[in-house]
Each structure stands twice: as C-alpha cells, then as structure tokens.
Amino acid sequence: MIAPVPIALTVNHERVEALVLPRLNLADFLRDHLSLTGTHVGCEHGVCGACTVRVNGDIVRSCLILAIQAENATVETIEGLSDSGEIADLQSAFHQRNALQCGFCTPAMLMAAQDLLLTNPDPDRDQIREHLSGNYCRCTGYHAIVDAVESTAHARLERAG
Amino acid sequence: MTPGMQTAGLSPLDRPNSYIGKAVPRPNLERLLEGRGQYVSDITLPRMVHAVFVRSPHAHARIVGIDVTEAKTMSGVIAVVTGAELAKVITPWVGVLSHLKGLKSAPQHAIAVDRACWQGEAVAAVLATSRALAEDAAEHVVVEYEPLPVVTNVRTALDPATPIIHAELGDNLAFERKIDAGAVDDAFKRSDKIVDVEFIFGRHTGVTLEPRSIVADWAPGDRRMTVYLGNQAPHMVQNIVAKHLDLEEAQVRVLCKDVGGSFGVKVHIYADEMATCALSKLLRRPVKFVADRVESFNTDIHARDHICRGRIGVSHDGTINVFEIDDLTGVGPYSMYPRTSAVEANQVIILIGGPYTTPNYRGRTRVVFQNKNVMSQYRGVGHPIACSITEGLVDLAAQAIGMDPVEIRRRNMVRDDAYPCDSPTGLKFEALSHHASLDKLVAMMRYDDLRAEQVKLRKQGIYRGIGIASFIEVTNPGAAFYGVGGARISSQDGVAVRLDAAGTVICQTSVTEQGQGSESMTAQIVASAIGVSMEKVRVILGDTDNTPYGGGTWASRGTGIAGEAALQAAKVLRGNILATAAAILQGKPDDFDIVDGMIVDAHGQQRIELNELTRIAYFRPDTLPPGFQPELMATRHYVPRQYPFAFTNGVQASWLEVDVITGKVKLLKHWVVEDCGTIINPQLVDEQIRGGVVQGLGAALFEHCIYDETGQLTNANMADYLVPMATEMPDIEVGHQISPTLESELGAKGAGEAGAAGAAACVSNAVNDALSPFGVTITEIPLTPRLILTALGRI
Numbered sequence: 015m016i017a018p019v020p021i022a023l024t025v026n027h028e029r030v031e032a033l034v035l036p037r038l039n040l041a042d043f044l045r046d047h048l049s050l051t052g053t054h055v056g057c058e059h060g061v062c063g064a065c066t067v068r069v070n071g072d073i074v075r076s077c078l079i080l081a082i083q084a085e086n087a088t089v090e091t092i093e094g095l096s097d098s099g100e101i102a103d104l105q106s107a108f109h110q111r112n113a114l115q116c117g118f119c120t121p122a123m124l125m126a127a128q129d130l131l132l133t134n135p136d137p138d139r140d141q142i143r144e145h146l147s148g149n150y151c152r153c154t155g156y157h158a159i160v161d162a163v164e165s166t167a168h169a170r171l172e173r174a175g
Numbered sequence: 176m177t178p179g180m181q182t183a184g185l186s187p188l189d190r191p192n193s194y195i196g197k198a199v200p201r202p203n204l205e206r207l208l209e210g211r212g213q214y215v216s217d218i219t220l221p222r223m224v225h226a227v228f229v230r231s232p233h234a235h236a237r238i239v240g241i242d243v244t245e246a247k248t249m250s251g252v253i254a255v256v257t258g259a260e261l262a263k264v265i266t267p268w269v270g271v272l273s274h275l276k277g278l279k280s281a282p283q284h285a286i287a288v289d290r291a292c293w294q295g296e297a298v299a300a301v302l303a304t305s306r307a308l309a310e311d312a313a314e315h316v317v318v319e320y321e322p323l324p325v326v327t328n329v330r331t332a333l334d335p336a337t338p339i340i341h342a343e344l345g346d347n348l349a350f351e352r353k354i355d356a357g358a359v360d361d362a363f364k365r366s367d368k369i370v371d372v373e374f375i376f377g378r379h380t381g382v383t384l385e386p387r388s389i390v391a392d393w394a395p396g397d398r399r400m401t402v403y404l405g406n407q408a409p410h411m412v413q414n415i416v417a418k419h420l421d422l423e424e425a426q427v428r429v430l431c432k433d434v435g436g437s438f439g440v441k442v443h444i445y446a447d448e449m450a451t452c453a454l455s456k457l458l459r460r461p462v463k464f465v466a467d468r469v470e471s472f473n474t475d476i477h478a479r480d481h482i483c484r485g486r487i488g489v490s491h492d493g494t495i496n497v498f499e500i501d502d503l504t505g506v507g508p509y510s511m512y513p514r515t516s517a518v519e520a521n522q523v524i525i526l527i528g529g530p531y532t533t534p535n536y537r538g539r540t541r542v543v544f545q546n547k548n549v550m551s552q553y554r555g556v557g558h559p560i561a562c563s564i565t566e567g568l569v570d571l572a573a574q575a576i577g578m579d580p581v582e583i584r585r586r587n588m589v590r591d592d593a594y595p596c597d598s599p600t601g602l603k604f605e606a607l608s609h610h611a612s613l614d615k616l617v618a619m620m621r622y623d624d625l626r627a628e629q630v631k632l633r634k635q636g637i638y639r640g641i642g643i644a645s646f647i648e649v650t651n652p653g654a655a656f657y658g659v660g661g662a663r664i665s666s667q668d669g670v671a672v673r674l675d676a677a678g679t680v681i682c683q684t685s686v687t688e689q690g691q692g693s694e695s696m697t698a699q700i701v702a703s704a705i706g707v708s709m710e711k712v713r714v715i716l717g718d719t720d721n722t723p724y725g726g727g728t729w730a731s732r733g734t735g736i737a738g739e740a741a742l743q744a745a746k747v748l749r750g751n752i753l754a755t756a757a758a759i760l761q762g763k764p765d766d767f768d769i770v771d772g773m774i775v776d777a778h779g780q781q782r783i784e785l786n787e788l789t790r791i792a793y794f795r796p797d798t799l800p801p802g803f804q805p806e807l808m809a810t811r812h813y814v815p816r817q818y819p820f821a822f823t824n825g826v827q828a829s830w831l832e833v834d835v836i837t838g839k840v841k842l843l844k845h846w847v848v849e850d851c852g853t854i855i856n857p858q859l860v861d862e863q864i865r866g867g868v869v870q871g872l873g874a875a876l877f878e879h880c881i882y883d884e885t886g887q888l889t890n891a892n893m894a895d896y897l898v899p900m901a902t903e904m905p906d907i908e909v910g911h912q913i914s915p916t917l918e919s920e921l922g923a924k925g926a927g928e929a930g931a932a933g934a935a936a937c938v939s940n941a942v943n944d945a946l947s948p949f950g951v952t953i954t955e956i957p958l959t960p961r962l963i964l965t966a967l968g969r970i
Contacts, residue, residue: 037307051217052210054435056384057468061893064384092210105208109200112862115690117207118214118384118435139906147900150893152384152436153690155869155930156901158862 023084025050026094034081040074041065043081044091052092052121056150063149066122067091073129092121101128104166113162115153123149127163135174136167186920187704187746192771194699194709198858201695202709212433215388215405216465223390223461224253226451227309229299229316230473231291234327234546234886235340235508236320238289241299246315251308254458255316256300258286265453266419270512272660278350278517278542280510281341285419285450290323292340292508293548294886295473297447300454302462325546325886329482329505332543340508340544349510350517350542352524356599357535362497366488368575374564375955378480379878381553381870382898385435386466387475389448391455400427402452405434407442407687408727413719414663415444415513416452431717437689438554438870440475442729443511447474472891477880478519478553480505481560487568493578493586498528500564502540504550511551513662517542519550522557522649525600527565529647530609530824531587534599546886555931556730558648559871563936566644567954570940574947580643580940581617585610588645602647606914607824609645612848615910616643616826620846625830633948639843640945642829644936650851650925651735651821651916653814667814668737669723670744672701674752674807676793678772678786680705680712682744685725686737687717691927692859693733697741699855700921704745705752706769707785723810731925734855735821739919740813747809752785755792755805759783813919821916821924825849827868829937830905833945835967838960840876840942842905849929850912853922860926861909867930868907873899875938879957 018033025048032047041058044050044067053076056064060078067076068090095101101124107113114120123146130137130145137145142163143156151159188195206212243255267282286297299316303309324338331337332347339347363369383405390403400422406412409429417424434441447464455462466474483502489495502523506516520540528536573583588609589596595605622641629639657664671683682701686693698712715721725740726732753764756774760767766777774782791798792805799805815821830844847864854860877897881890890896915922935956942963943952951966964970 035307045217050210051214052212054210054214054385055216056386056435057893059468059892059894062384062468096209096211105205108208109204112201112692112858114204114207115692115862115866116384116434116436117204117212117690120207121210124208140902143901143904147902150384150898150900152382152438152870152898153866154862155865155867155907156899156904157865157907160901160906 019082021082021085023087023089025089026091036080036082038081039077040079040081040084041076044076050091050093054118054121056118063126064119064122066125066149068125073125092124103169104128107162107166111158111162111165113154113158119149119151123151123159130163131167131170136171139164187749190703193703195703196854196857198856199699199709201692202698203694207433214385214433214435215390215403216385218390218403220390220392220461223463224302224304224458225306225309226454226462226464227301227306227313228297228447229301229313229318231287231294231296231298233291233320233322234294234325235323236291237323238287238291238298239319239321242317243299246301246312249312249315251304252312253302253304256454256457258284258288258298261286261450261453261457262288264420264457265449268419268512270510270515272515272657272662274660275350275515275517275521278510278515279344280349281344283446283509283512285446285453293546294888295548297450300450302454302458327545327547327882327884327886329503329543329545332505332545340546347544348541349506349544350520352521352540354524354536354538354600359497359499359535359537362535363488366496367491368572369486369488370568370571370575371486372571372954374483374485374567376479376481376560377879377957378477379874379880380472380475380477381438381440383436383438383440386468386471387441387445387448388465389451390461390463391452392461393455393459395459398426400452400456402427402429404429404431404448405441406431407437407689407729408664409687409717409719410685410724410727411664412444419449420452420456429719431687434689439552439556439729443476443514443551445474468893469891472880472896473548473888476511476551476553477548478550479560479874480550481523483564485564485568487572489572489576491576493576493583495531495533495569495572495587497535498533498565498568499537500527503543505543505545505547507547507549508544509549511549513664514552514657516549516551518552519557523560525602526557526561526647529561529565529598530589530645532589533587536599547882548888554867554870555928558646558928558932559874559935562644562646562933563939566936567939570943571952581613581622584613584643584645602822603818604822605818605916607647607822608850608912608914609824612824612826612850612912613645615912616828616846616848619908619910620828620830637832638835638945639830639832640941640943642937642939642941642944643826644933644940645826646824646933648731648823648825648929648932649820650731650823651815652730652732653816653819655819656730665724665726667812668725668740669810669812670737670740671723671808671810672744672748674748674785674789676789678784678789680707681715682712682741683715683722684737684741685722685727686733687728689728691728691733691863692856693728695859696734696738696855700738700741701745704742705749707772711772723812731927734923735919735925736813736815738855738923739921740811742921743811743813744809747811748807751806751809752788755788755807758799758803759788759791815918817918821918823849823851823924823929825929825933827933827937829941831938831941831945833942833963838963840958842872842903844905845907847907847930848910848912849926850914851926851929852913852915852924854911854913855923863927864909864930865907867928868934869899869904871931871934872904872938875935875956876958
C-alpha cells in the first residue's frame with residue numbers, strides 16, 4: 015500500500031491540512047475525515063449524483079475524484095452553502111413545496127440546482143429537468159423539485175428587478 | 176360566537192385552525208436541507224468495526240472450503256468469520272406464514288454454511304478498522320466452490336427434469352393458489368370476443384438512494400443490543416433479532432432515524448443485517464455494514480418477475496363477462512423472512528378485475544424457487560401486476576369490439592352507489608368512487624381534445640397514445656395481513672401524547688418516517704385535536720425504547736391506523752387538560768376550550784395559557800382541589816377490525832409519443848385521480864402519488880434486473896440498470912375524490928402506493944394505443960426500444 019500523502023485545501027472557507035491515502039476519494043475524505051456527512055454516497059461510481067460538491071466553483075461528483083486531486087482546491091459542501099446563506103431561498107422553496115422526501119439526494123440536488131441558477135437565471139422546466147438529470151431522486155418523481163427550482167428562479171429575477 | 180358554539184357537533188378536526196386538509200410544510204426538514212440529517216451511513220461509534228461480506232460468484236454452488244489464513248494477517252483486520260462460525264450465535268429461519276396455505280421454504284442462514292443459492296449470497300464476513308481495509312482483506316479470502324446445477328428459468332422450474340434447489344422440499348414449488356368464482360367456462364362460451372395474451376413483467380428493484388445500512392452495537396456490560404437501522408418496522412426487527420440471537424426482546428433496541436429511501440426494500444430484515452447483529456455479539460463491539468451499490472442490486476429484494484397468461488371474454492355491448500389468469504413467478508431460492516415471498520403473487524390473484532362488476536373469474540398463481548436473488552414486497556406489492564393485466568385485457572377487449580377505452584370502463588365499473596359490496600372473490604369494499612374518479616380524470620386530461628390531437632398528428636406520422644388504468648388498492652391492513660399467519664408484525668399502532676412542563680406536546684408514535692411525512696401527519700392531527708399550533712408538537716418516532724408498540728410504515732397504513740391512534744390519544748389528552756383547567760378555574764370541563772394553546776371560556780375569553788396550566792399541574796399541585804390529580808399524558812392504540820383492509824381506488828392516464836424509428840417512448844403528461852378518504856395534508860398525498868407514479872414509470876420503461884441463464888445478474892450497477900431521470904419524466908397532475916372510511920373517526924385510508932399501482936399499466940396501454948395503426952400489441956415491460964422495434968418488425 016502506498017503511504018499517506020499530506021494535502022492542504024480549503025473546505026467551506028476553512029483551511030484544512032490532512033494526511034490521506036492516495037486512493038481515498040473526496041467523498042470519503044469529506045465524510046470520514048471531516049465529518050461533513052451532508053455529502054452523501056449513493057453509488058460510488060459517478061451515476062447517482064448524491065455526492066455532488068463544488069470544487070473551485072464547479073459541481074463535481076466527489077466519489078469520482080481523489081482527495082489528493084483537491085490539493086490547493088476550494089471545496090464547498092452543503093454545510094458550507096447552508097451556513098453562508100447562499101442557497102437559503104432555494105432551501106426554503108424546497109421546504110415549502112415538499113421537494114424532498116427522504117432527503118438523501120437533497121444536498122446534491124440543491125448543489126446542482128444552484129449551479130443551474132448561477133449560469134441560467136431564467137430556465138424553463140425542460141432546462142431544469144435537463145440540468146438535474148445527473149442527480150437521481152427516487153422519492154419525489156422530480157415534479158416538486160422542478161417546481162421549487164422554477165419558483166426560486168422567478169423570485170430571484172423579481173428581486174433583481 | 177362562543178367557543179362552545181363553534182365546536183358543538185364538530186369533530187376536533189373540523190374546528191377553526193384545524194390543520195386537517197391543509198398543505199402545511201413538513202416540520203424539521205431544515206436538517207435534511209442543510210445536510211445535517213443522521214442516516215445510518217453517517218453513524219460512527221467508539222470501537223466500531225466495519226463488516227464486508229465475501230459473496231458467492233456462483234448462482235448455486237457447494238462451499239468446499241474457505242481459507243482465511245492470509246486475510247486474517249492483513250492490515251486492520253479484526254476477524255474473518257465464516258457461516259459455520261457465525262451459526263454458533265445465530266439460528267436460521269424459514270420464511271413461511273400459516274395463512275398462506277402450503278407455502279414452503281428452506282432454512283436460511285445469516286451467512287451461507289454449506290451452499291450458496293444465489294449469486295451474491297454472503298459466504299464469509301471480514302471485519303476491519305475501515306471498510307477499505309475490510310474490502311482489501313475480502314479479496315484474500317479463498318473460497319473453494321463446487322458449482323451446482325442452476326435453476327433460472329421459471330417456465331421450466333417445475334419440470335421433472337429440472338434439478339430441485341432444496342431436495343427436502345420435494346420440488347421447486349413454493350406456493351400455489353387457485354380461485355374459481357362464478358361460471359367461467361359458460362361466460363367464455365357466451366362472449367362475443369375472447370382475448371388471450373401473455374403478459375411479461377421484468378424483475379426490478381427499489382434502488383433506495385441510500386443503500387441498506389446498519390450499525391449493530393452489542394454492549395456486553397448492559398447485555399443489550401442497540402441496532403441503528405434504516406427500516407420501516409422497528410418492532411418487527413426487534414422481535415426477529417431477539418429471536419435468532421437468543422435474547423429477550425427487551426434486550427434489543429432498534430433505532431430508525433433518517434432513512435434514505437425505503438419503498439418496501441427496507442421493510443424487510445436481510446441476512447446481511449442479521450449477520451451484522453450476530454457479528455457484534457460475537458466480537459462484543461459495534462459493527463457497521465453499509466451495502467455498496469453492487470451489493471444492493473444483488474441482495475436488496477427484487478420484485479415483479481411474473482409471466483401471466485390472461486384471458487377476457489366480452490360481449491358486443493361492452494359487458495365484460497369473465498377474467499381468467501394463470502400466473503407464474505420466480506422468487507429466488509428462499510421465501511423472504513418474515514414477510515415471505517408469496518404475498519405479491521397472492522395480491523395479484525385477489526386483485527384481478529378489482530374495479531369491475533364481472534362476476535366470473537378463475538385464477539391460478541404459482542410461486543417457484545430459482546437461483547436468483549430473493550424477491551419480496553416492494554411498493555405496490557402485486558398491484559402494478561394485477562392492474563396491468565386487468566387493464567391491459569380491458570383495453571384489448573375494447574379494441575376487439577371497437578369500443579372506446581373510457582366507455583368500456585364506464586359500462587363495467589362497480590357503481591359509486593353500490594357500496595358496501597363484495598367482489599366475486601370475496602373482497603369487501605366499503606366505499607369506492609370509480610365513476611366519479613374516471614369522470615374527473617377525463618375532464619382533467621381533456622380526453623376528447625387529446626383524441627382529436629392524436630388523430631391529427633397521426634396524419635403527420637407522429638404516433639401518440641392515451642392509456643388509462645383504474646385500480647383498487649389494499650390499505651390499512653388489519654391482522655389479516657401477517658398476524659393471523661403467525662408473524663409477530665403488529666397491525667395495530669400506538670401513540671402516546673403528553674403535555675410537558677413548558678406546555679409543549681410530546682408525541683411518541685409507533686409509525687415511522689422515511690420521508691413520506693409521518694411526522695407531519697401526526698403533528699397535524701395532534702395539534703388540531705388538542706388545539707395548539709404545530710410548532711408546539713414534537714413527534715418522536717423510530718425507537719423501540721421510546722415509542723408505543725406498533726407496526727410501522729408499510730402497506731399504506733401509517734395515516735389510516737397510526738393517524739387514528741394519534742387522534743384518539745390527543746382527544747383524551749385534550750379532555751384531561753380541560754379537566755385540569757376546570758379544577759384551576761373552578762368550572763366544568765365543558766365550559767372551556769383550547770384555542771391556539773390558550774384555555775378560553777364559554778364567552779371566548781382567554782383565561783390561562785397552557786404553560787401556566789402546566790406550571791400549576793407540575794409545580795404547584797398543592798393549589799389544586801383535594802383529590803384532583805392532573806393526568807397530562809394519554810396513550811391510545813388502534814387497529815381496524817370491521818374490514819380486513821380499507822380498499823381505496825384510483826385511475827391514472829398517460830399521454831405519450833412513440834418514435835417508430837428509434838423505438839423510444841417520450842412521456843408527455845400523466846394524470847392521477849385517487850381516493851384515499853380523508854386527506855390530512857394534500858401536498859404530502861400528492862407527492863406520495865407522484866413519487867409512486869415515477870417508480871411505476873421506471874418499471875414500465877427502464878428498470879430491469881437482467882439475469883443470464885447461469886444466474887448472473889448482468890447489470891448490477893447504476894449505469895446499466897436505468898432509473899428515471901428528471902428529463903425523462905413528465906409533469907404529473909393529481910386530483911382527488913374523497914370517500915372516507917367510516918370505521919375510524921379520522922376516515923383516512925392509505926395513499927403511499929396508489930401511484931405505483933397504475934402507472935405502468937397506463938404506459939403499456941398508451942404504447943399499444945399509439946402503435947394501433949401498425950396492428951401491434953406489446954404486453955411486456957420494460958418497454959425498451961429493442962422490444963418496441965422488434966414488435967414493429969424493424970429489427
């Protein structure tokens with residue numbers, strides 16, 4: 015086995031230094047080393063999307079990259095986005111619309127939805143469905159999620175005037 | 176108006192400020208929205224070790240020997256345990272119930288001892304300080320197998336030439352049931368048209384997004400086993416764990432906190448979870464097992480694998496004279512324990528023809544063993560199959576006599592004023608609304624406009640189809656489901672409510688939460704019945720140490736059964752609070768009411784807040800009248816007794832387009848009208864329906880556990896096993912009829928499985944409708960492009 019490697023990165027605006035095995039993926043690093051368990055592991059092969067986090071501003075599947083690849087990176091998880099208030103309106107819309115049931119896909123779904131709204135502030139329902147298609151939800155049937163993202167987009171546009 | 180006048184003659188549920196029927200948001204969702212839930216996969220305990228199972232690569236093989244020498248020396252490894260070693264601390268089980276007459280199965284071990292009977296059955300466990308290290312060592316456990324002949328084809332499973340999987344059972348037949356009602360042969364003879372087809376339903380599975388997870392913590396000092404488990408039925412698990420690990424039930428505590436999807440997959444207890452409990456007892460420390468996705472596909476229960484010949488006889492005037500089915504299903508090598516693997520087939524045979532007056536019905540179902548993963552109850556249990564067969568036959572009958580699919584249903588569905596009544600097979604219907612529901616559906620979807628559009632588009636070479644499916648659904652089951660068969664799975668539920676010292680209502684319920692909204696439903700009922708805001712109600716669930724005894728969440732029973740218990744408990748507490756108020760305020764209980772957490776008098780005057788009442792009751796009881804003891808806690812239990820099940824009904828429709836060049840199906844819109852009686856929270860009901868519909872749509876188009884002839888599951892990953900994605904799913908419009916059950920005061924029936932019941936049937940009917948210009952009928956799901964293009968003769 016290859017020896018642990020030191021890494022340094024920023025996670026949710028905090029500097030993190032750790033010794034990790036080269037084979038450790040970013041999802042397991044966040045969950046097992048930093049106790050950031052809001053990043054969920056659903057398939058461990060990059061399909062379900064439950065482990066989606068933001069790395070250097072882009073959403074990625076944290077089960078498909080290694081922790082050592084995040085050297086010097088800026089990583090944001092659902093805990094970070096929640097504490098900063100960046101997606102408070104989106105979270106509230108999900109709550110009001112019951113756009114979550116078991117909640118296991120939800121942190122990653124919020125990540126993906128926010129990613130869409132940052133790049134396309136006025137998506138139609140088909141565009142929302144397309145952008146969220148890398149995130150599986152087995153509970154809701156997606157309709158309520160699309161509603162919540164759509165209403166958040168409209169509210170943000172209104173606020174922006 | 177005085178409070179007394181406001182509430183006179185009104186149920187507490189109809190009072191002003193009632194939450195019943197209100198789409199209030201579910202409480203306590205922030206933790207899930209912020210990634211701060213606690214799923215079992217998130218739990219870490221001191222000295223916890225991780226279990227990884229070595230699994231049989233063969234569908235059927237004798238275990239000749241297991242060499243663990245090298246694995247035991249590897250980094251981080253605590254133990255390597257074989258089935259024979261584990262069998263010293265856990266007894267095997269047999270998944271049969273006495274009311275499923277003739278059902279047989281063989282003893283199943285937590286870890287296989289001599290023989291593996293499906294690809295994926297555990298043959299050894301490796302325990303290490305991390306999951307990764309355990310997986311490393313598992314690769315070095317050397318198992319010598321002697322492959323045995325496999326039984327995979329259900330059509331030949333009962334042939335004399337086919338090997339018998341469990342020799343001691345005599346054959347591969349697990350269960351058989353026949354029904355013969357009315358005069359079937361005569362009815363076929365006098366029918367103008369007879370349709371005779373074979374339906375094939377692909378094997379699929381639940382794919383909960385959080386895989387099955389357990390932390391078992393045997394504390395030798397306390398002699399107690401604490402089981403953290405994502406499960407729908409904690410008391411059932413308590414019983415099973417105690418029974419097979421030689422413990423008293425009181426020595427086992429089962430905690431079910433946040434659960435990442437369940438859908439019936441997690442109503443069962445699996446061999447892996449039982450093994451994890453046994454390993455914890457053996458090692459005297461906490462053991463965690465989290466299935467990976469490949470293991471989930473290989474060991475989570477599968478469902479629906481049925482081949483069914485169906486016949487229908489119809490007269491030119493549209494009268495459906497007769498249904499007949501011959502159903503065959505393969506359920507793996509064992510009947511699942513303790514709920515068995517015969518329930519789906521049993522539901523199929525009793526539910527055929529459910530919405531219709533047709534008096535003549537003959538059915539046979541056979542359940543056979545095979546060397547594949549175990550099948551058992553998954554959301555909808557039998558309903559999607561019974562609905563697809565019934566509604567597929569009805570559409571084909573309509574086509575045979577040239578009648579519109581809506582019209583043939585109107586002519587044959589049980590009249591809305593015919594209730595209560597019995598079905599030809601003896602099912603008892605209290606109050607259903609097939610006609611009103613169909614009328615509403617036809618209006619919602621603008622059926623005539625869609626038909627006109629369909630005709631127009633066909634001329635342009637665009638093939639769209641409409642599919643309709645009515646159904647009945649078993650909800651609120653009483654003891655008839657499991658208890659009478661000998662399973663210790665409670666059909667009753669209990670709820671305890673208490674007013675604590677700060678005036679907050681603490682509610683403990685035996686129903687469980689996996690996201691469907693049990694907590695919200697309970698809080699809405701309790702808050703309404705007492706007269707406080709929902710913010711003042713805290714609901715505790717999923718803990719056998721801290722809730723009354725009860726069944727949990729399955730078979731669409733949570734609201735109808737545990738909701739009624741919550742109502743009755745809250746009413747008693749309300750009475751006790753008013754008695755205390757009367758003692759404090761020197762009046763009669765009837766003189767007072769509770770409105771938004773305040774005791775008010777007959778003139779509507781606010782007298783004291785509940786937290787003042789509790790201050791006196793708990794801290795200054797010396798000021799109360801002599802002999803008066805406030806009882807600010809109440810418990811009630813409930814189980815339906817009058818009807819074995821509360822049947823519900825519904826109808827769904829699909830509007831879709833088939834690309835006859837690529838064979839792809841594009842779902843355009845889906846509609847549902849369902850009748851679950853009293854609705855507590857319409858938003859939650861709608862979302863249960865939508866979620867169930869999409870699981871049914873997945874079954875109709877994508878989801879399929881594909882085995883080869885050697886019993887290998889060839890697509891056990893999420894890239895090859897397709898589940899619905901957002902972009903493939905349509906918007907789903909939901910409407911309601913409301914026919915409350917009169918058996919309970921609440922009047923609620925179940926809604927959790929109605930979506931799954933009819934969705935696939937609609938899609939099949941719509942695809943056949945779209946393809947009708949080609950004279951093509953497909954009675955198989957999933958409706959893959961390959962299947963459609965083959966039927967069209969294009970490949």
